Amino acid sequence: MTYENSLQFARSQDHNDSLQTFRERFYIPQVNGKDAIYLCGNSLGLQPKSVRAALEQELLDWQNLGVEGHFQGKNPWFRYHELFSEKEARIVGAQPAEVIVMNNLTTNLHLLLVSFYQPTPERYRIITEAGAFPSDQYALETQVKFHGFHPEEAILELKPRPGECNLRTADIEAAIAENAHSVALILMGGLNYYTGQVFDLAAITKAGHAAGALVGFDLAHAAGNVLLSLHEWEVDFAVWCTYKYLNSGPGGVGAAFVHEKHAHNPDLPRFAGWWGHNPEERFQMKKGFKPMAGAAGWQLSNGAILTMAAHKAALDIFDEAGMPALRAKSEQLTGYLEFLIQEMGLSATQLQIITPAEPTARGCQLSLLVHQNGRALFEKLTAAGVILDWREPNVIRVAPVPLYNSFEDVFCFAEILRKSWTELEQASTKGLVAPANTSDQSS
Incomplete structure (x- = not known):
């Protein structure tokens, strides 16, 4: 698939998604009166409406x-x-x-x-x-x-x-x-x-x-x-x-x-x-x-x-839904997430995806190793209505789940990530944020 960095592209993919109606069968958590961007199914999956x-x-x-x-x-x-x-x-x-x-x-x-x-x-x-x-x-x-x-x-x-x-x-x-x-x-x-x-x-x-x-x-x-x-x-x-x-x-x-x-x-x-x-x-x-x-x-x-x-x-x-269809969508969603993060143009000394690039060697999770201000970045994302998780000392795990996540979820997350990163960089330049210590998690 050839990805595009646009909301129009994300919505077109959702429109053509054979699994799109499954999202309606889950409760989406609310943040500030709006659906959260829930990217934490690797920790706890959402509640199906049929459970009650x-x-x-x-x-x-x-x-x-x-x-x-x-x-x-x-x-x-x-x-x-x-x-x-x-x-x-x-x-x-x-x-x-x-x-x-x-x-x-x-x-x-x-x-x-x-x-x-x-x-x-x-x-x-x-x-x-x-x-x-x-x-x-x-x-x-x-x-x-x-x-x-x-x-x-x-x-x-x-x-x-x-x-x-x-x-x-x-x-x-x-x-x-x-x-x-x-x-x-x-x-x-x-x-x-x-x-x-x-x-x-x-x-x-x-x-x-x-x-x-x-x-x-x-x-x-x-x-x-x-x-x-x-x-x-x-x-x-x-x-x-x-x-x-x-x-x-x-x-x-x-x-x-x-x-x-x-x-x-x-x-x-x-x-x-x-x-x-x-x-x-x-x-x-x-x-x-x-x-x-x-x-x-x-x-x-x-x-x-x-x-x-x-x-x-x-x-x-x-x-x-079936595992084959879910897996096919998962590879596309995760690939889109990877593409959008790479579009930010950050170096590996700033933000590094430590999850393998090969689709067969990963699921729907990307682990982002944030070398500076990682916790502050995570808190900004959370405040903006994104639910994901933090693993010490400096990894943010992001998991677009094919049953209930959409391409629009992924696009909106990437936009919030880009905005939050820019704001933290500007604050650091002005001395408003103390840079966190870099920690090498490659071993």
Whole structure:
């Protein structure tokens, strides 16, 4: 696509957008009585208008049926998790039996590490990316300690080359091969939350298996954002949340994937609960855990129906739009955002996009490394009605989401960014703003 820096161009793209009507199915936050420019779906997706009715349906069944809602409700709670199997599987490229909606992301990560991190004195290392989201860091640190190893020795964090912001796939593969004798698990984010880099999951999985290791991914920022084929790539396991790109509400329910080569193995170590037990025998209340087939066998307790109802409403919209169409629009929106930022003519010592330029290596997020007055710039953008997020020490993350963001959103953001930047430069020249310290985040 050939982009143009004009409001007319942005509106023409929106007019021709086959997904344009989906925006009307979400509530847009208001700032000063106007729709905000919401570019923070990478942190929390917007509320679908259908969520309220979905919640009210379950509240009515609870009100009118009480405990009988488990079997007589419109969506019986006893098998509520089954409502997600096919649609959730399409999001991540899995077989329906390989996915389960349950708990939250970090709980699911710990549960699957019980099964897939089984270190020995010879094979005990975990390979991950440096700067992973803190929950992943804490989960790995405590799992390693639980098994009697020291995190400094057992966890190998991969960093970009000096002067670079992103990991090279070849360097990841080389690190796995070099540690083939000691690595037990590769656990990485599908998309790095800070830089926005999408990792080559197929290549990493292949390299991990060649080294004799198991491979898992945290897809918090990848699920619903980029195209995934977990089954085909033979990823061993994955976890994700549903409140970012999947729009299922703050603290919403999590989900997990277990490849069928493992999901039907009842002898695989796991922590068990009664909701993962054979449903035909669940109410016999007998000893002896018999896991359900597939990923469902990792369930612990009965589902949190109200948060799952919100996810069901959001997932119905997502599935209607379809990942291929959403991904195609996402690439165009993100490309337009990149084009407009480059049109500002700023040098890399002023503002640097640290997210990869290749569309296949990024989702809909661009991370802007602001070398001077970054916090002041962020606050100006916020005051102007733009909702995005700040990551210390000096990164602004901008995420145009294809379900509800428009080309006009992106154009207007760029205009506000340009105006705010100019005003800060003028203020700095007059000594009204003290320049912030430059911080190099390339390593």
